[in-house]
Amino acid sequence: GGSGPAPGPGAGVGETRRSGRPPRAVWHARPGPWWSDELARAVAATLASGRGALVVVPDGRAAARVDAALTALLGEGRHALLTADAGPEKRYGQWLAVRRGSVRAVVGTRAAMFAPVRDLGLVAIWDDGDDSHSEQHAPQPHARDVLLLRAALDGCGFLLGGWSCTVEAAQLVESGWARPLVAGREQVRRAAPLVRTVGDGDLARDEAARAARLPTLAWQAVRDGLKHGPVLVQVPRRGYVPRMACDRCRAPARCRHCSGPLEAQDAGASRCGWCGREENAWHCPECGGFRLRAQVVGARRTAEELGRAFPAVPVRTSGREHVLDTVPGTPALVVSTPGAEPVAEGGYAAALLLDGWAMLGRPDLRAGEDALRRWIAAGALVRPQGDRGTVVVVAEPTLRPVQALVRWDPVGHAVRELAERAELGFPPVSRMAAVSGTAQAVAEFLATVELPPDAEVLGPVPIPDTLPGRPRRTGGPPPREHWERALVRVPPASGAALASALKAAQAVRMARGSGEPVRVRIDPPDIG
Known part of the structure; x- marks a missing residue:
């Protein structure tokens, strides 16, 4: 049924370990809070087979949930928790216990991917699409890739779990390297909430939406949900001051004097975020429109608007500065940024996913995948539709990620994305490296590197202006907006040769003392 825990990987891990075959699975968890219990069962089954286990999760809140599940299942002292919140002294003590073999199970955040677990029998990762799994410092490893290597080198089991599905996970299944663990469609439908959409056409006809950004359907969902429990409101950005855009074509609104971004002020006025001048006679250079709209309203501003609309209901916010872990099951409005959604006791009665166009409109190859992952993560905290759980997403309903959310089919979305990547030759179907720096530095680097014969160079092209208004520095590397990227x-078979060639070229540049830096990254996550 839809009210019990989803069939998970725990039982199968011990059985396959005893049979001598290392299990490799991509697990698509059903909506609900039981994923941490299932990971704990997989760890317990591995320990029962006489081998160690390692679980990597994206943040401290997820680690705490798995930690609690492992403690309840195994008892105190049977596993180590490796997170930054523990502090250096405690974390080092835990690391030594793992190194000495006195503890053979580890759960932690990104850095735990290197934990020296003795006789490793299982490596597991939850929500591999989360940005937190990608290390930003050289050599910029991703936890999923490190665990894949450890599974291959140690001959141990591999488990990739999540509510959503990345193209990398879909490729593991398509290649036959891993097997899928997916609940049946009837089970998924019973466990998932009802998903309703509000598109551009609905917003254009909705007077309430034009006046307050929230369509009538969303207000109704909030009002009905508050009769039964808390309501979650997901906002794409934190903070208060929104950037402005053209109401007709949604082109970003820029100041006429310095081209800085316009920001909303009180009483409907707008002001430049760079030079501070007020703008009273703006018109759009793209379509000629003269009406402005908030591009993305922050979590605090949304909380204030909802608080005025529902004055008798408490409003809680969860974001970067203050992240809530749990909220009671009593009626309340919970405004959160993606990834900071607290778990509600008994599940949320409803959820609003606002400004979906802002998440889908990013110039990024993963924009659709990432938006769907964030939506499903929020929707998974909502009660099943049999218990009146409802999700309203404000996004164009004809778009593929929105349709995947309505059907609750992240696997199908990932499979189609993978097929398109194959046609375009993008990772993970191919291996790709990004070479960034000044135009001269990139040109010199590409001229000296000995690339494999089957390598194809795309570009270089200017890197988009990601640091607007930053003053030019007199020393060090130039601002990123003056850089180029190639x-x-x-092909996948030449990935190792490409990495070796780039590494050798970088070593030569460093030995010669080249002044202008060149940054190299394999399979960059931000290909636009």
Whole structure:
């Protein structure tokens, strides 16, 4: 049924370990809070087979949930928790216990991917699409890739779990390297909430939406949900001051004097975020429109608007500065940024996913995948539709990620994305490296590197202006907006040769003392 825990990977891990076959699975968890219990069962089954286990999760809140599940299942002292919140002294003590073999099960955040677990029998990762799994410092490893290597080198089991599905996970299944663990469609439908959409056409006809950004359907969902429990409101950005855009074509609104972004002020006025001048006679250079709209309203501003609309209901916010872990099951409005959604006791009665166009409109190859992952993560905290759980997403309903959310089919979305990546030659179907720096530095680097014969160089092209208004520095690397980026693409079989060639070229540049830096990254996550 839809009210019990989803069939998970725990039982199968011990059985396959005893049979001598290392299990490799991609697990698509059903909506609900039981995923941490299932991971704990997989760890317990591995320990029962006489081998160690390692679980990597994206943040401290997820680690705490798995930690609690492991403690309840195994008892105190049977596993180590490796997170930054523990502090250096405690974390080092835990690390030594793992190194000495006195503890053979580890759960932690990104850095735990290197934990020296003795006789490793299982490596597991939850929500591999989360940005927190990608290390930003050289050599910029991703926890999923490190665990894949450890599974191959140690001959141990591998488990990738999540509510959603990345293209990398879909490729593991398509290649036959891993097997899928997916609940039946009837089970998924019973466990998932009802998903309703509000598109551009609905917003254009909705007077309430034009006046307050929230369509009538969303207000109704909030009002009905508050009769039964808390309501979650997901906002794409934190903070208060929104950037402005054209109401007709949604082109970003810029100041006429310095081209800085316009920001909303009180009483409907707008002001430049760079020079501070007020703008009273703006018109859009793209379509000629003269009406402005908030591009993305922050979590605090949304909380204030909802608080005025529902004055008798408490409003809680969860974001970067203050992240809530749990909220009671009593009626309340919970405004959260993506990834900071607290778990509600008994589940949320409803959820609003606002400004979906802002998440889908990012110039990023993963924009659709990432938006769907964030939506499903929020929707998974909502009660099943049999218990009146409802999700309203404000996004164009014809778009593929929105349709995947309505059907609750992240696997199908990932499979189609993977097929398109194969046609375009993008990772993970190919291996790709990004070479960034000044135009001269990139040109010199590409001229000296000995690329594999089947390598294809795309670009270079200017890097988009990601640091607007930053003053030019007199020393050090130039601002990123003056940099260029070239992409080097090779078939998967030539990935190792490409990495070796780029590494050798970088070593030569460093030995010669080249002044201008060149940054190299394999399979960059931000290909636009």
